[in-house]
Amino acid sequence: MNASRTARERVRAELTREITDVARRQLGEVGAPALSLRAVAREMGMVSSAVYRYFPSRDDLLTALIIDGYNAVGVAVEQADAACARDDVPGRWLAACRGIRGWALAHPHEYALVYGSPVPGYRAPEQTIEPASRVAAVLGAIVSDACAAGAVDDVGASPPASFGPDAARLRETVLPGVPDGVVARSLTAWASIVGLVSFELFGQFENVITDRDAFFDHAALSLAGLIGLQVDPAPRARI
Amino acid sequence: MNASRTARERVRAELTREITDVARRQLGEVGAPALSLRAVAREMGMVSSAVYRYFPSRDDLLTALIIDGYNAVGVAVEQADAACARDDVPGRWLAACRGIRGWALAHPHEYALVYGSPVPGYRAPEQTIEPASRVAAVLGAIVSDACAAGAVDDVGASPPASFGPDAARLRETVLPGVPDGVVARSLTAWASIVGLVSFELFGQFENVITDRDAFFDHAALSLAGLIGLQVDPAPRARI
DNA sequence: TGTACATCAGTGAACGCGCGTTCACTGATGTAC
DNA sequence: TGTACATCAGTGAACGCGCGTTCACTGATGTAC
Secondary structure, eight states, X not given: OHHHHHHHHHHHXXXXXXXXXXXXXXXXXXXXXXXXXXXXXXXHTSOGGGGXXXXXXXXXXXXXXXXXXXXXXXXXXXXXXXXXXTTOHHHHHHHHHHHHHHHHHHSHHHHHHHHSSOOTTOOOOGGGHHHHHHHHHHHHHHHHHHHHTTOBOOOSOOOOGGGHHHHHHHHHHTOTTOOHHHHHHHHHHHHHHHHHHHHHHTTTTTTTOSOHHHHHHHHHHHHHHHHTBOOOSSOOOOO | OHHHHHHHHHXXXXXXXXXXXXXXXXXXXHOGGGXXXXXXXXXXXXXXXXXXXXXXXXXXXXXXHHHHHHHHHXXXXXXXXXXXXXXXXXXXXXXXXXXXXXXXXXXXXXXXXXHSSOOTTOOOOXXXXXXXXXXXXHHHHHHHHHHHTTOBOOOSOOOOGGGHHHHHXXXXXXXXXXXXXXXXHHHHHHHHHHHHHHHHHTTTTTTTOSOHHXXXXXXHHHHHHHHTBOOOSSOOOOO
């Protein structure tokens, strides 16, 4: 029957989910390169070979965790953006950036898995590319909306001619209606935000920056300015 | 005698160096988390326990590699900067940024070791902090020189008050004579440059940017503009 | 210069561990008639 | 509703491997007189 068939499948889906949950928990303790199928099985109370019913190899488990990671940070950023007034461009930008950083600080090993150095011996399959764009989509929408509202200054040097096709492709997906120069600076700002978070998380700001919350906000707004988003010099008053 | 004593010590130094060379070569193949003392010993034709005469543990070998890595990228950036006319601020900035990226592309695993996610189970000791500042020192000198020459626009929002002491400390070491706002934006730009290189190396620009050389140059100059360095809109003519 | 001793480098075996993956198997859960 | 069969989940043992680190040891290289 269909009902009973889905019953078995439901159990299967539940266990698959439980395995990734346990794996994610262990990831948070030992980091991706040290993550082991056997340890996951042990914690689940199964024999290690049983996990192979759910994931054909360790790499597939890692792939699942990467996809989950991209989705998790994607959701965090989407929610941060959604909580802002649509026309408050600097507010949305800052909220989205804070969303990335907040998620990263809460899940450092997951962050390292998706934005850090590649796990040795593991090669990410195509499947991981699409969920990776989720964060970019939110940042892109903010810039697009700002452009549509005429709230972007397209100043600064023009990007190289070879960037044209890339910009055109990005306009079709995450940055509709955004001129080449702003596309280039948006990409730069995106990489910069992640660079800032990585610096903080990977220890490069040790003994350098004390109040990292405040510094990050300031840096994020500087980068909004780099893109050309019109940012108030002082925080706007709230009634 | 002193001469013979240094003879023995010379052999020791040579072998120590050879071990790190082999380790660095293997690092380039398997990545830091998979680097193993035994494999290094095997390639050297020694028994694994012999390596312990030179490095008391695997962690100490990793530490040596990290320090070497910081020094190597430091040298690369210093040389890139030194090849430019002292008063050509944008040229020096671009050269230094290219130096980081060029070294990173040539030594991706070493780059990942120093700027990527931390190696699980390894905790970097204090020794690694000082050589880490070598790159920052070059970038800092460029900004300092530009400030001294009056070639920096200190525009944009002020950094948070809590950043004051950090800026003061940085002024004493790598950014003499640089006002708080420019210090903050220099740090942001520094993290951004490394973020761009990481994005490229760790696969985030896959299917996004085609001509990465040209894009990087453009991004680096955008970030020079973020700091406030006065950049010519068009490349200056050369006679 | 020659000898007695101390220092050091490198050996080989071992300890104890964990890993990914395969495979033949036992039961339980589902399906078809 | 009941039975015969097929599918699937989980077991337990095994394969073959590599790892970091310790330790008692043999020789060679240096030092002091």
